[in-house]
Amino acid sequence: MSSIILDSVSVDFPIYNLNTRSLKKNLIRFTTGGKLSSNSQCVVVRALDQVSLKIEEGDRVGIVGHNGAGKSTLLRVLSNIYEPTHGTIYYDGKISSLLNVMLGIDPESTGYENIFIRGLLLGLTKKEINSKIKEIAEFTELGDFLYVPIRTYSQGMQMRLAFAVATSIQPEILLMDEVIGVGDKDFFNRAQDRLSQLINKSSIVLLASHSPAILKKICNKILVMKAGKVQWFGPIDEALHNKELVQITGFI
Amino acid sequence: MIICIILNKISAYMQVIVSQENHTLSLRCMLALQDIGKGLKSFRIWLQLAWQDIRLRYRRSALGPFWITLSMGITIGLTGLLYGTLFRMHLHNYFPFFAAGMLTWGFIAISLTEGSNIYFEGENFLKQMKLPFSAFILRTVSRNFIIFLHNIVIFIPIILIFHINVNFYTLISLYGVSLLLLNIIFISTLLAIFGTRFRDIGQVVTSLIQVAFFLTPIIWSPAILPEKYQFAIYLNPFAQFLEMVRNPLIGMPPSTYAIVSTFILTIINATLAFIVFARFRARIAYWL
Numbered sequence: 372m373s374s375i376i377l378d379s380v381s382v383d384f385p386i387y388n389l390n391t392r393s394l395k396k397n398l399i400r401f402t403t404g405g406k407l408s409s410n411s412q413c414v415v416v417r418a419l420d421q422v423s424l425k426i427e428e429g430d431r432v433g434i435v436g437h438n439g440a441g442k443s444t445l446l447r448v449l450s451n452i453y454e455p456t457h458g459t460i461y462y463d464g465k466i467s468s469l470l471n472v473m474l475g476i477d478p479e480s481t482g483y484e485n486i487f488i489r490g491l492l493l494g495l496t497k498k499e500i501n502s503k504i505k506e507i508a509e510f511t512e513l514g515d516f517l518y519v520p521i522r523t524y525s526q527g528m529q530m531r532l533a534f535a536v537a538t539s540i541q542p543e544i545l546l547m548d549e550v551i552g553v554g555d556k557d558f559f560n561r562a563q564d565r566l567s568q569l570i571n572k573s574s575i576v577l578l579a580s581h582s583p584a585i586l587k588k589i590c591n592k593i594l595v596m597k598a599g600k601v602q603w604f605g606p607i608d609e610a611l612h613n614k615e616l617v618q619i620t621g622f623i
Numbered sequence: 624m625i626i627c628i629i630l631n632k633i634s635a636y637m638q639v640i641v642s643q644e645n646h647t648l649s650l651r652c653m654l655a656l657q658d659i660g661k662g663l664k665s666f667r668i669w670l671q672l673a674w675q676d677i678r679l680r681y682r683r684s685a686l687g688p689f690w691i692t693l694s695m696g697i698t699i700g701l702t703g704l705l706y707g708t709l710f711r712m713h714l715h716n717y718f719p720f721f722a723a724g725m726l727t728w729g730f731i732a733i734s735l736t737e738g739s740n741i742y743f744e745g746e747n748f749l750k751q752m753k754l755p756f757s758a759f760i761l762r763t764v765s766r767n768f769i770i771f772l773h774n775i776v777i778f779i780p781i782i783l784i785f786h787i788n789v790n791f792y793t794l795i796s797l798y799g800v801s802l803l804l805l806n807i808i809f810i811s812t813l814l815a816i817f818g819t820r821f822r823d824i825g826q827v828v829t830s831l832i833q834v835a836f837f838l839t840p841i842i843w844s845p846a847i848l849p850e851k852y853q854f855a856i857y858l859n860p861f862a863q864f865l866e867m868v869r870n871p872l873i874g875m876p877p878s879t880y881a882i883v884s885t886f887i888l889t890i891i892n893a894t895l896a897f898i899v900f901a902r903f904r905a906r907i908a909y910w911l
Contacts, residue, residue, distance in 0.1 A: 380642070384909055387820075451640060451753045454905040460640040471751040477675045479682050488675075491668050492752065 373464030373543050373574040375426040375449065380458035382419040382444055382599075418444040420599035421458065426575055433586035433607070434579040436596035442579040445596065446470060446546045449577065464574060467494070467542035472533040472551055482517030482524075482532055483508070489536040503539050510535045510565065512558070527555065534562060538569045545573040550585050643905050655901035662757030669758045673766035691773040699725050699777060706842050717844070719785050722778060723869040724841040730771040731807070731861065732832050737763055738811040739818025739825035746911050756904055760811050768804060778872065788874035795877065799867035806864065806889055809896035816903050819910045835861055860888055 419441050426432060434442045447453050448460070450468040475492045476485055486507055490500035508517055511531045513524075521529055534551050550566065570576050570589060580586055586593070586607070593610040595603040603616055610616055641650065662669075681687045699722050707717045742749065745759040782789065818824040839861040840848075848856065856862045857880065866881040 374637075376637075447750070452750065453908050454640060455642045456909075457642045457644055459642060459645075461637040462640075463637045468752060471747075474747060474751050475672075477679075479678050480675070488671055491665075491671065492754075497667065 372428050374428060374462070375424070375544065375575065376461040377422050377424040378459045378461070379421040379423050380419055380448060380455045380460060381417060381421055382441075382448055382453055383456045384416040384418055386414040386416060417599050419448065419455070422599075422601050423458075424594070424601065424604060426577070428574050430592050431570065431576045431590045432578065432592045432594050433590035434577060434594045434596060435581070435586065436602075440596040441599040442596055443470075443548055444599075446548055446577060446579060449544075449546055462544065464543035466544045466546065467540055468546035469537050469551065470546065470548045472537040473529070476521065476529065476533060478522035479520055481519060482511070482513055482521055485521055485532060486517075486536050489533060490539075493537065493540050495540065507535045507539050510561075531558060534565075538565050540569075542569075542573045544575045545570065545577070547576070547578045549580055550578065550582075550589070646905065651901045651904075655897065655904055658755045658904060659757045659900075662755035662761060665755060665758050666761070668754070669762035670765060672762045673769060676762075676766050677769060688769075688773055691770050692776050695726070695729065695774045696777045702842075710843065710847075712844070715785060719781050719787055719873045720844060720869065721842060722781050723872040724865055726771070726774050726778065727803070727865050727868045728836065728839070728841050728861075729774060730767060730803070731864070732836070733770065734764060734767045734807045734811060735814065735832055736825075736829050737767065738814030739828055741811060741815035742819045742907055742911060749908055749911060756907055757812075757900075760808060760815055763815075764804070764808050764811055767807075787872075790874055792871040792874055792876050794871070796868055796871035799864075799871060799877070802885055802889055803864050803868055806885075806892050809889075809892035812896040812900055816899055816907060819907055820903075839865060841865065857884075860884075863888070 422441075422445065434445060436442050444453070446468065447470070448455055449462075450466060450470065472489075475488055477488060480488065483504070486504055487500055490503070491497075495503070511517070513528060513532065516524065516528065521532065524532070530551075537551065551562075576589070578586075578589060590607055592605065593603070593607050594601065595610075595616060603610070603613070646654075677688050677691075681690050684690060686693065702725075703718050703721045704714075706712075706721065707714045710717070737744075741759050741763045742756075744763065745754075748754055749756075749759070781787070814824065814828065818828075838855070839859055840856060845853070845856050845862070863881045863884045866877050867885050870877045870881075
């Protein structure tokens with residue numbers, strides 16, 4: 372049984388080299404972004420503010436909120452990129468994050484070499500990559516292009532490759548920042564199928580997105596973030612009936 | 624309180640990420656060791672990244688990475704002749720000494736100048752995915768070590784031309800290089816962490832390296848320094864590490880002082896690097 376528990380998790384980013392006096396030591400609140408505050412030492416941005424959550428097996432959580440509301444920071448904390456400054460995270464299950472599928476792609480290497488590089492970065496072993504490489508290659512439909520350095524590829528072709536590798540993993544807990552959208556119409560449909568498969572295979576999915584259509588399609592729960600805090604968390608049906616919430620998030 | 628007890632029960636089978644404010648000394652050390660272990664294990668990733676860096680620099684040139692060898696060869700060949708003539712040295716003795724010193728110094732200098740940049744270079748990775756922090760240090764160090772290995776090829780013709788004795792001492796140079804490599808990993812760790820927090824460190828190091836080059840016996844032999852200034856060499860750690868690599872390369876044993884002092888320095892550097900890494904590891908991502 373996979374699950375994640377966040378117990379009043381906060382993330383404070385220090386900002387050095389900033390003239391503290393210009394902030395006049397007042398607390399300043401913005402409609403977008405986290406809370407800026409200054410303690411005696413330096414200015415601090417509170418990107419996550421005492422977030423407590425319980426996410427259980429089968430949850431497909433859509434994270435919504437304004438720019439800078441803390442969506443990406445939350446995903447990064449869950450990926451253990453940032454260790455929280457306060458609070459504790461408990462989790463059960465292997466966490467895989469697809470925050471940037473193009474990361475580490477080397478333009479001078481061939482398609483096959485890049486499948487290998489991306490596979491390593493996704494945490495696959497050499498063996499696992501070798502056993503998957505044929506299936507990945509077939510899915511990209513790039514054929515002999517896979518023997519050519521990928522600097523010769525079009526953007527769409529590079530995305531195809533990255534997408535095919537990223538979706539070949541078998542995550543228990545899957546974190547995504549915006550759904551990966553790829554390719555021409557033909558490929559798009561197959562990509563959608565493959566993405567659904569990936570999501571179905573995972574026991575927990577957390578997905579930050581601005582697209583109501585995608586959220587409605589994938590998610591069964593909605594997490595509304597505002598200025599680093601959890602504003603609302605619950606089933607998507609309730610979120611859709613909550614007029615106030617719909618207005619705040621622009622979520623229909 | 625009750626919540627705490629419930630959570631404690633849960634944590635028996637769940638994995639826990641503890642907040643930084645609750646990191647105890649032993650937890651910090653454990654997490655640091657874990658990071659180093661995972662870093663070593665992910666050798667495929669950092670070797671790949673290191674090699675990728677080198678390939679990108681020389682992409683589509685006919686010689687590829689062997690431009691490193693060629694340009695170093697030209698530098699050493701010409702400046703060696705110049706200094707040899709200027710100092711009226713016996714070229715037969717001076718040239719191998721100078722070449723071995725320059726090759727080793729090249730590795731030290733590039734590692735130190737790039738050291739404070741290690742985490743900026745990896746910023747994309749650090750912010751988008753979980754990789755061990757130690758892997759980024761190993762990436763940069765291994766990249767510069769690969770460059771060093773390309774450069775060391777220059778020494779083969781020098782051995783042949785100047786009839787240098789290849790003997791038991793040549794083997795000791797392997798020990799010298801390994802010791803140097805270890806120390807560069809430790810110092811890079813210190814520079815990388817402090818360089819991320821204090822962005823001026825990179826500039827300071829770059830300017831100090833220039834001075835250190837002239838203060839260290841590379842273009843001049845320790846023998847030409849008057850007796851009363853010899854202590855300057857004894858106090859110079861660069862000079863000691865250079866001696867550990869250079870002397871065996873030109874068929875001479877390193878002094879006992881060099882052997883002992885570099886060994887002690889290695890232990891000090893390792894301890895310092897581990898303490899700083901354990902203390903600030905979790906802060907690195909926040910400083911970027």
